[in-house]
Amino acid sequence: MGFPIRIPTLRGLTGVPSISRDEVAHLAKLARLAVTEDELDLFAGQLDVILQSVATVGDIATADIPPTSHAVPLTNVFREDVVRPSLGQQQALSGAPEAEDGRFRVPRILGEEA
Amino acid sequence: MTSLVELMDYDEVIEKYDPVLGLEVHVELHTNTKMFCGCANEFGGEPNTNTCPTCLGLPGSLPVVNGKAVESAIRIGLALNCEIAEWCRFARKNYFYPDMPKNFQTSQYDEPIAFNGWLDVTLDDGEVIRVEIERAHMEEDTGKSLHVGGATGRIHGAEHSLLDYNRAGVPLIEIVTKMIPGTGRRAPEVARAYVTALRDLLKALDVSDVRMDQGSLRCDANVSLSPKTTGALGTRTETKNVNSLRSVERAVRFEMTRQAAVLSSGGEVTQETRHFDESSGSTSPGRKKETAEDYRYFPEPDLVPIAPSREWVEQLRGTLPELPWERRARIQKEWNLTDEVLRDLVNANALDLIIATVEAGAKPDEARSWWVSYLAQQANTRGVDLPDLPITPAQVARVIELVNAGALTNKLAREAVNGVLAGEGSPDEVVEKRGLKVVSDDSALEKAVDEALAAQPDVAQKIRDGKVQAAGAIVGAVMKATKGQADAARVREIVLARCS
Numbered sequence: 001m002g003f004p005i006r007i008p009t010l011r012g013l014t015g016v017p018s019i020s021r022d023e024v025a026h027l028a029k030l031a032r033l034a035v036t037e038d039e040l041d042l043f044a045g046q047l048d049v050i051l052q053s054v055a056t057v058g059d060i061a062t063a064d065i066p067p068t069s070h071a072v073p074l075t076n077v078f079r080e081d082v083v084r085p086s087l088g089q090q091q092a093l094s095g096a097p098e099a100e101d102g103r104f105r106v107p108r109i110l111g112e113e114a
Numbered sequence: 115m116t117s118l119v120e121l122m123d124y125d126e127v128i129e130k131y132d133p134v135l136g137l138e139v140h141v142e143l144h145t146n147t148k149m150f151c152g153c154a155n156e157f158g159g160e161p162n163t164n165t166c167p168t169c170l171g172l173p174g175s176l177p178v179v180n181g182k183a184v185e186s187a188i189r190i191g192l193a194l195n196c197e198i199a200e201w202c203r204f205a206r207k208n209y210f211y212p213d214m215p216k217n218f219q220t221s222q223y224d225e226p227i228a229f230n231g232w233l234d235v236t237l238d239d240g241e242v243i244r245v246e247i248e249r250a251h252m253e254e255d256t257g258k259s260l261h262v263g264g265a266t267g268r269i270h271g272a273e274h275s276l277l278d279y280n281r282a283g284v285p286l287i288e289i290v291t292k293m294i295p296g297t298g299r300r301a302p303e304v305a306r307a308y309v310t311a312l313r314d315l316l317k318a319l320d321v322s323d324v325r326m327d328q329g330s331l332r333c334d335a336n337v338s339l340s341p342k343t344t345g346a347l348g349t350r351t352e353t354k355n356v357n358s359l360r361s362v363e364r365a366v367r368f369e370m371t372r373q374a375a376v377l378s379s380g381g382e383v384t385q386e387t388r389h390f391d392e393s394s395g396s397t398s399p400g401r402k403k404e405t406a407e408d409y410r411y412f413p414e415p416d417l418v419p420i421a422p423s424r425e426w427v428e429q430l431r432g433t434l435p436e437l438p439w440e441r442r443a444r445i446q447k448e449w450n451l452t453d454e455v456l457r458d459l460v461n462a463n464a465l466d467l468i469i470a471t472v473e474a475g476a477k478p479d480e481a482r483s484w485w486v487s488y489l490a491q492q493a494n495t496r497g498v499d500l501p502d503l504p505i506t507p508a509q510v511a512r513v514i515e516l517v518n519a520g521a522l523t524n525k526l527a528r529e530a531v532n533g534v535l536a537g538e539g540s541p542d543e544v545v546e547k548r549g550l551k552v553v554s555d556d557s558a559l560e561k562a563v564d565e566a567l568a569a570q571p572d573v574a575q576k577i578r579d580g581k582v583q584a585a586g587a588i589v590g591a592v593m594k595a596t597k598g599q600a601d602a603a604r605v606r607e608i609v610l611a612r613c614s
Contacts, residue, residue: 030408032210069203069413075421078181081145084152084166092165092279095172102161103260103276106212109269 018051019044119396122374124299124367127339130378133301133370134347135294136336137245139312141287141322142255142329143186148283149254150177150220150417155285157328161278169283171216176416179204183285184227186321187252188422188430190287191228193315193437194247199227201421204252204414212277213256221288223411226251227420234439235311237303240457245308246292257282287321295340301370306363309333313359314438326358333362337369339377348373349383353397355390365390368397445469449478462490463500470507476514484510488528492535505534512541525598526550553600556608559592562600563608566591577613585609 024044028035035043061067086092089102098105127133148155151168167175191198202225206218231247258281263273289312297304313324313331323330338350351373353365368390373383388397436444442465446456459465464485471481485500489510493500513530516522522530522545533544544550553559566588567574576584588609589602 030208030410070415070418072418074418075201077179077418078184079147079152079178081147081180081182082152083147083154086153086164086166087170089160089162092162092170100276103278104162104212104215106275106277108263108272109212109259109261109275 018055019047119372120375120379121368121371122378124371127370127374128299129342131339131341131348131370131374132295132298132345133366134338134340134350135291135297135301135305135366136350137291137294137305137308138334138336138352139289139309140255140332140334141190141289141316141324142331143183143285143287143321144323144330145180145182145186145285147180149180149183149252149285150283151175153283156280157323157330159280162280164280165282169215170279171214177220177414179417179420180285183252184420184422185430186285186319187227187250187287188427189319189434190289190316190321191231191250192427192431193319193434194228194231194233194250194289196228196231196247196250198422198427199225199229199420200424201225201419202227203419204417205411206414208410209408212275213259214282215257215277215279219254219256220414220417221253221411222251227422233308233311233315235304235307236439236457236460237300237307238457238461240453243297243304243307245294245304248290248292250287250289253286253288255281255284255286301337302363302367305333305335305366306359309362310359311438318435318438318441320435329357332357335362335365335369337366337373338383339370339373341377348377349385351383351386351388351397353388353390354400355392357390357392361390361392364395365397368395372397441469459486462486464490467500467507467510471511471514474508474511476511480514480518481507481510484514484531488531492531503535504537505531509534509541516541516545520601521545521552522550523552523598523601526552529598551599553596556604559596559600559605559608560612562592562595563588563605563612566595567609567612574613577609582610585613 021040021044024040024047025035028040028043093099093102093104096104143155145155147153148164148169151166153164153166153169156164168177188198202222204220205223205225207221207223208218210217226249228250229248231250233245233247235243235245237243257277257279259269260276260278261269261272262276264271269275291308294301294304294308309331313326316322316324316331325331326333332354333356335353335356336350337353338348340346340348351369353369356362356365369388376383384399387400389400390397442456442460445451445465446453451459456465459468459482464482468478468481468485471485472478489503489505490500493503496503510531513522513527513534516530517524517527526545529548530541530544530550533539533548534541538544538547553562569591570587573584573587577588585606589605592605592609593600593602
């Protein structure tokens, strides 16, 4: 069941940041956010407070309480395999900044990570 | 590019290393609609015509799971001898790449719908290898990118890319094997045989078109080498763009010889995705992949969990058709085929065609004879696989029926088949159009025999003198005169009667 959402165990830790500056920089890169050096310090501190707060839940939750992912106790909500009208090409592309030959046109994909 | 890559001789590779395989097969389900929306799931439409707010990832849209796709996933899991999860969720796989307009792919992560199975795979010589299945999980296919401005249509060097989202959201099942060690020299063959067996299985289940050429069945081959001296596991590469059964075999073999050359020269194999090039048979580095952690998987909040009841699972188990290996075992027994004959029929892709021909009314021997001789020759001449010949088993059965009814001779039957292959219509239409008809009217035959005897008086005399074998020349002349439409045995009887 454990999705790798990394909530560090904070029990016993005091004052030690649970999320490092490097981790914040890495997350920012994955999220394609341009974060300045100053902001890295700021966000690391803020995120640390959030993580510590969330981690207190872990003090209460025991093995017999499964993590909640959905607020409603529903399962097996399915749709019939019946075709419904699509938007059509013109409407689908109407919000695109650029289009070409019936397709969405995007800037070159590689390069930013090279 | 190939010339720059150093390769080790295959025999030497096997001497020094043990290959370890891992195969990931993606199969597109042929449901009517996509995985999470009601857009049509079809191949080859005009770009972006089968799109809606959900599969375009527009704000405010919400996905709803296609029940039929879940059903297919469970049936695939059962056919692969998997356990079916009692409860599982979808997850978001987050990444920035324009093939998914949502910026994430809805997939399953550590809670696959099916897990811990196996598939028995028969190699060309009949040896059976059990491939363990790690899991089969549900996800959605991505859009198709067209890279513009590069030299080869590849992403490298492209100036911009064009996206078609018709395929985005098409139901996809990813089937992952456990590590397959110990196959040695036969690793490339095992890889091909596994994908072949899986394709046949999925076809029997009728859940997918399983067309590798159209991308509805795709294989990623993971290969690593373990040095025999240490037995340590090697670093693996994942080769993509492997679009035919033959390519699966070639790609594995190429990676084995490439990695061995890297290792033996003191280098290290880089863990990476590689791209298979069909024309050169080589692999080259592809885009760098993010690690699993970088995808920041988390449970999909917009989709509730799936909890297949055991009753539902058992009901679906009841819908499993006779599976390819069960079918082969039954046919072998019923038709009394040796292992060798059966294997030849399977390897020639003939067995299913013969079975279908028999189901359409022909006798097994007759059906077999047509497919493995005349039709096999025709396929060979045309350079296509037997199943791709433009004639159906039912049509072959009809030709056999016409022969058995005495309406066609064997020669005429071949002509009828040629007509069908040439696109002239059904066997009956070809017979009609080409005027293929056995001349069974004795008076017409007698007239032709008399003419032939008159044309060759010396031969006629020989027959009268008791040299019965000379009758062949007259029969031949009559067959020629009737354009092969006479029954040769009957002609012979008439010749002998006329000369007695």
